[in-house]
Amino acid sequence: xxxxxxxxxxxxxxxxxxxxxxxxxxxxxxxxxxxxxxxxxxxxxxxxxxxxxxxxxxxxxxxxxxxxxxxxxxxxxxxxxxxxxxxxxxxxxxxxxxxxxxxxxxxxxxxxxxxxxxxxxxxxxxxxxxxxxxxxxxxxxxxxxxxxxxxxxxxxxxxxxxxxxxxxxxxxxxxxxxxxxxxxxxxxxxxxxxxxxxxxxxxxxxxxxxxxxxxxxxxxxxxxxxxxxxxxxxxxxxxxxxxxxxxxxxxxxxxxxxxxxxxxxxxxxxxxxx
Numbered sequence: 001x002x003x004x005x006x007x008x009x010x011x012x013x014x015x016x017x018x019x020x021x022x023x024x025x026x027x028x029x030x031x032x033x034x035x036x037x038x039x040x041x042x043x044x045x046x047x048x049x050x051x052x053x054x055x056x057x058x059x060x061x062x063x064x065x066x067x068x069x070x071x072x073x074x075x076x077x078x079x080x081x082x083x084x085x086x087x088x089x090x091x092x093x094x095x096x097x098x099x100x101x102x103x104x105x106x107x108x109x110x111x112x113x114x115x116x117x118x119x120x121x122x123x124x125x126x127x128x129x130x131x132x133x134x135x136x137x138x139x140x141x142x143x144x145x146x147x148x149x150x151x152x153x154x155x156x157x158x159x160x161x162x163x164x165x166x167x168x169x170x171x172x173x174x175x176x177x178x179x180x181x182x183x184x185x186x187x188x189x190x191x192x193x194x195x196x197x198x199x200x201x202x203x204x205x206x207x208x209x210x211x212x213x214x215x216x217x218x219x220x221x222x223x224x225x226x227x228x229x230x231x232x233x234x235x236x237x238x239x240x241x242x243x244x245x246x247x248x249x250x251x252x253x254x255x256x257x258x259x260x261x262x263x264x265x266x267x268x269x270x271x272x273x274x
Contacts, residue, residue, distance in 0.1 A: 003195055004028065012166070022168050023074055023168050023170060024166045024167075024169045024170070025170060026042060026043050027040075027041070027042055027164070027165050027166055027169035027198060028040075028041040028042075028044075028169065028170045028172065029041070029133075029161075029165060029169060029170070029171040029246075030171075030172045030174065030178060030179065031052060031054070031151055031171065031172070031173045031174070032174055032176065032177055032178040033054050033059065033068065033070075033145075033173065033175045033176075034108070034175060034176055034177050034235050035177050035178050036051060036052055036053060036054065036064055036136065036142075036143050036144055036145070037049055037050065037051055037052060037178055038050045038051075038052045038133075038151065038153070038161070039178050039181065040161060040164060040165070041181060042164075042183070042184060043184075044182075045181065045182055045183065045184035045185070046181040046182065046184060047164065047181050047184050048160070048161075048164075050154070050157040050160075050161065050176070051142050051143045051153075051154070051155055052133075052142065052143075052151050052152060052153050053136075053141055053142050053143065053144060053145060053146040053147050053151070053152040053153075054068040054145050054147060054151055054173075055067050055068040055145060055147050055149045055150075056145045056146050056147065056148070057148070057149070059175065060219055061118070061122060061123045061124065061126060061129070061176055062125075063129070063232075065147055066101060066148040066149045067148075068131070068147070068149055068151065068173060069118060069122065069123035069125075069126050069129075069131060069149075069173060070122060070123065070173050070174065070175060071116050071118065071119070071120045071122045071123045071172070071173065072118075072119045072120055072123075072170060072171070072172050073116040073117060073119055073123055073131075073170075073173065073235070074116065074118060074119055074168055074169065074170060074171060075114055075116065075117075075165055075166065075168060075169045076115050076127055076167065077113075077114075077115040077167065077222070078112070078113070078114055078115070078116035078165075078167060079092055079112070079113040079115065080111065080112040080113055080162065083111065083112070084098050085111050085135075085155045085159055086098045086100060086101075086110055086111060086135075086137070086155050086157060087110060087111060088101045088108045088109070088110055089108065089109045089110065089134075090108065090109075092113060095108075099137045100137070101139040101155060102137060102138065102139055102140050103137045106137050107136065107138055108136075108137070109134045109135070109136070109150075110130065110134070110135040110136060110137055110155055111134070111135030111155040111158050111159055111201070112134060112158045112159055112161075112162040113132050113134050113137055114132060114133040114134065114158070114161070114162060114165065115127070115130070115131075115132050116131045116132065116133065116171055118131075119170075123173075129149065130150075131149055131150055131151075132150045132151070133151045133153060133158065133161070133171075134149070134150055134151075134152065134153070134158060135152070135153055135154070135155040135157075135158040135159070135232045136152040136153070136154075136155075137155075138152070139154045139155070142154055143212035151173075152170075182250045191214060193198075221229060
């Protein structure tokens with residue numbers, strides 16, 4: 001059963017010796033041992049799911065057992081910024097070698113290292129045991145327990161995950177299936193990162209032209225006498241009294257003409273009733 005972050009955070013505050021880097025609760029990684037999958041959440045919504053491999057030796061945090069710890073952990077360090085996919089690490093240092101997926105006879109740590117620190121007593125040794133989320137050339141084994149305690153991922157997957165999690169991101173390793181989570185909605189952005197919503201937009205006149213002297217305007221919209229009184233024009237009275245000039249747009253001239261005609265009809269109609 002999954003415990004809410006608020007519960008585990010209260011435990012961490014009570015045992016703050018386990019926490020080193022400030023926690024980033026907006027980013028959360030959940031790793032399911034049963035599903036052999038990793039799910040990335042942002043603000044509670046699912047961003048991505050990846051296949052992984054946990055330990056072939058089972059679960060736990062005992063020294064020398066090469067098991068995968070359970071519970072809440074956090075990203076303590078990230079190693080491998082901008083390194084090539086397949087780059088080989090030894091003792092967290094690059095060797096200069098780059099391996100292709102499923103290179104025979106090779107099983108080093110590759111591509112990226114996401115180093116985890118335990119936040120609970122049940123995983124307090126994780127950091128000193130060097131429990132990582134990392135890449136592996138043995139991609140054919142991803143999807144079933146195959147590691148020596150770490151969480152293995154395909155090279156491209158771990159590079160993608162690395163770019164999306166921050167130091168301090170919460171990682172939960174669970175024995176059960178991944179929980180259901182709603183997929184994050186794509187952000188709708190325009191240039192400058194601002195979403196533009198147009199309300200009550202007046203349609204622009206449709207103009208077809210072949211040259212500067214040949215301009216065809218669509219007929220102006222019909223405005224009845226009843227609607228004329230309700231329309232709030234975007235043109236001042238001075239504009240209506242002034243003959244059209246180059247300072248007025250085509251739409252303003254069309255609207256002014258339509259309003260003036262409707263008012264004239266209303267005036268004539270009122271005189272007939274007298």
